[in-house]
Amino acid sequence: MSAPAIEFDYSLLGKNAKLAEEKGLASADWYASPIPRKRLKELMQRRNGPAIRDTLLWFTLLALTGFLAYHFWGTWWCIPFFIAYGVLYGTASDSRWHECGHRTAFKTTWMNDVIYEIASFMVIRESTSWRWSHTRHHTDTIIVGRDPEIAVPRPPDLVGVALAFFIVKSGPKEFKRVARHCLGSLTPEEKLYVPESEWPRIFLVARIWALIYAGIIAWSIAIHSILPLMFIGLPSFYGAWLMVVFGLTQHAGLAENVLDHRLNSRTIYMNPVFRFLYWNMNYHVEHHMFPMVPNYNLPALHAELKDDMPRPYRGIIETYREIIPTLIRQRKEPTYFVRRELPPTAKTAANDPGYAHARPAEPL
Amino acid sequence: MSHLPNETWVKACEIGDIEPEDVIRFDHEGRTFAIYRTSDDKYYATDGLCTHEKVHLAKGFVMDHIIECPKHNGRFDFTTGKAQGAPACVNLATYAVRINGTQVMLRVS
Secondary structure, eight states: OOOOOOOOOOOTTSHHHHHHHHTTOTTOOOOOOOOOHHHHHHHHOOOSHHHHHHHHHHHHHHHHHHHHHHHTTTSTTHHHHHHHHHIIIIIHHHHHHHHHHTTOSOSSHHHHHHHHHHHHHHTTOOHHHHHHHHHHHHHSTTOTTTOTTOSSOSSOOHHHHHHHTTTTTHHHHHHHHHHHHHTTOOOHHHHHHSOGGGHHHHHHHHHHHHHHHHHHHHHHHHTTOSHHHHHTTTHHHHTOHHHHHHHHTTTTTBOSSOSOHHHHOOBBOOOHHHHHHHTTTTBHHHHHHOTTSOGGGHHHHHHHHGGGSOOOBSSHHHHHHHHHHHHHHHHHOTTOOBOOOOOTTOOSOTTOTTSGGGSOOOOO | OOOOTTOOEEEEEEGGGSOTTEEEEEEETTEEEEEEEOTTSOEEEEESBOTTTOOBGGGSEEETTEEEOTTTOOEEETTTTEEOBTTBOSOOOEEOEEEETTEEEEEOO
16 A cells, blocks of 8 residues: 655645644744853843944945946946845845844844844845744744745755746745735735734835835836846845855755754854855854854854754855755655754753654654 | 732742843742843843743843843843833733842732
């Protein structure tokens, strides 16, 4: 007798949403590596200095590359400057969106909120609905039917993954969502995770965005040139490729439906330039386990926890040597996933069924 | 300090049980609380669970008069219980605290 077909339903309103609740995977207790409270408190301390420095550098680089791209407009020399501008706009904004969304980057709340709004616009993620989506991602990380931010559902759509490098699918989808919000409407899934008290803010921000985009498009039409859109709007697309290179490393190909971030997230070592662009989100297991620790303290947190963690990846290339074959294999064998190996020194009771990593990581 | 006859005070902890600018958990008769100590040695108490996702605040982070939830970074002013913005949208209940010698006393009703 053949095994029953597995339903890969990632909808938050589908069968797996209910199953996740029944199996105790929704809003569950997650494994946290042991760390003395005193040390964790030190690592949770917020400072404005690092984020102000990085933000000034970010805006300066945007202005510099933007000026040079403008200066060389009409010649081939503008291309490298638009590539750099695009990465600073469409890639670096992702990590600023993320850290300021958690309000951990700056000590001062309003600074987090201002950069969050700017970065949300740059990365085309409507600020309020995505704040709530990301909240759910932290509650139910890679739990099928619960997490709205599973980047590569199984079986993987490899063409879709390829198109994601220039947000060809997700960009227009977001614009459609903004248009819907402008009209005062939310998707049924958004209504699940965004409280009603927050809806007016979503509609307001969407209308402000629509005005900005209308202004930029009108300007481009008026001067018969795409140039204004090359600086605002299009960089979210042509500059997104490195964001996707970084972002796919977080969870792609790893276990679903486990309650242990060591098994469904990756920590990768990166060079200082990438870490500036990515704001240390490469320490992703540590971030998920202790989201109160600001990005500039994640390397120190990693040093504290590494004996309890799987081996970190030595870089982007090593990571993609794992991800690419895994996604190809998952096309034909969607139940396959990468099993992260915990070190023998891991301070967990592996045989205790109460621990998530002992759970079978199977589709629901 | 005078007390109303129907008030119930219980010992939550010793004053030294909480580090300055920190929080601990206190459970009593099926209820759970978070007890705070500020950097200038004032004590406060709120419901233990975040109003957003029911995560215990005792594992959270205290900054001045703010407690940050360990799971989603929702923030509350623990002196008033006021939620400080998404994802914390519903205020926390607060409870009176007094110091009796070396004991932190909590008014549970």
